[in-house]
Amino acid sequence: MPDSSGTAFLAVDALRKSFGPVRAVENVAFTLRRGEVMGLVGESGSGKTTVGRLVLRLVEPTSGRVVFDGTDLGALSGRQMRRVRKRMQIVFQDPFSSLNPYQRVGEAIEEPLIVHGLRGERAQRQERVRELLSLVGLRPAHAGRYPHEFSGGQRQRIAIARALASEPDFIVADEAVSALDVSIQAQIINLLRELQQSFQLTMLFISHDLGVVRYLADRTMVLYLGRIVEMGPTEELFAAPRHPYTRALLSAIPDPDPDRRRERIILKGDVPSPIDPPSGCAFRERCPFALAACAVEVPALRAVTPTHSKACIRDDLH
């Protein structure tokens, strides 16, 4: 269970990132309590991955702040930042390219221990590597193999073991299961959930797969064109989405029951260019409920209940 004392373990405020003329992330703000899992959903190009990397300062923000357990990451020098990295780790999407092909997996897992000076002795470190490998369901004897000798699912287990090596308390999982086939996905999701629970990890779980997010996340936020359009407790958000975009997304989840009739919202057009987004609400051109007023200004993310907020001016829907 997440820490209920209400203090923010991770606080993100007014985060912006532009790549040249492309405004990838606009005014993103959220907080995470210790032990909480936040789902981050959105289409390709919505800025999910950039948010994840900004939070870890793997890319520098254009503006805004990330405060991690009381430390403003933007104020840290490179050396200080590297020290914080042992507490915040990431599992990348592609388990094929995110491991150095010339490094034995045991060494890849051991490296965080070396660079952060954890578990001093070589023998102790290797014991820890074996421990981590069995933790993620691999055989300790696999430490001497190279990444190409493993399947995709096994590599993602290795990536998770590597991320856990330095005993972080915060993990970003960036589409950590998207590259895997469905049966393997379930194994990795369960593994992530078990590990999250047993180590009380705080997690930002980035995915375009709503079903996976629903299964893992305590709270979920929806990103559209770099902005949060809705954020709330996962169950609430899935049961009663407040933003038209969230509703459209949820209606696109395939339903295994062919007899059930349900509303299916088909959006018009494509995601607009992040170089030249529409005025006002970026979603208005595709929104079935758009009004003239939607073009006037960017709707602010505001609370509709104490825990649930949306960025839409229409309160008359439902």
Place this chain on the structure above:
Amino acid sequence: MIRHVARRVVYLLPIAVMTSFLVFSMLLLLPGDPTFALLGETATLQERAALRTKLGFDQAIPVQYARWVGHMATGDFGRSLRTQEPVADMLAARVPVTLELTVLAVLLAVVIGVPGGIIASLKRNGWADLFVSFFAMGGMALPYFWAGILLIRLFALKLDWLPPSGFVPLAQDPVANLKLMILPSVTVGISLVALVMRQTRTSMLEVLSQDYIRTARAKGVSRTRLLVRHALQNALIPVVTVIGLQMGTLVSGAVVTETIFSLPGLGRMVVEGIFTRDLAPVQAAILVIVIGVILVNLLTDLSYAALDRRIKL
């Protein structure tokens, strides 16, 4: 490992036989008559025919080749027709010169080319990168003889920092030897330096854009460790390949360069031998070069096992 090396060496034998036969017979098929060099212009036809019979030039090529190989197997490389010097002695004196020249050129390529390429990749599109790209393009386009002449003009004739030509054995006077070898090795090495620089830059850029570099950064790996352990180690594999493949070119550069700088190496031995139709030294020298290039290729292959740790022999 040992078995693998042994097998590779055995594979080399047919290659060595084929190339040596080609070299041997092609030289015999060259127009011109070695008896002119020995007897002069005025000798009679009978005198020439007698000499040819005496030297065995009237026999079929395969027979001559078999005799040549037979002699070599006993360590007899023949004699120079012109100077009567044993070819084995000539090789002993000349191989070290060419070897030194090529080793120095490769050394230059590694010492200048690799760091240059790294800097260029890290300062992509900066002035250092621009300079490296410019130098690489120019260096690869510069013919050996032209580069050699320019270097002599500038450093020997105008600035008078280095001697323009000549040779002193390394064992006799290392300082004088190195002074004399600087300009030739730069001449031979310039295009290899350029190539290595470009290759290092390209493969560093490629590796640096890989996802696992980002993974390493996320781990909190320091910049030095990131560059050396994750980037450079992986980027060097294609660089070694390029150096290995260029060894043949390097030897042909040595032939030209030795002539320009009057170095008594294998290259000049070949050139002089061809001009005077003194075939025994040419055949032996080319055979040595061919075997040398084959061996370097073998070494390159073996070095992959050291660099690419995934390869187990």
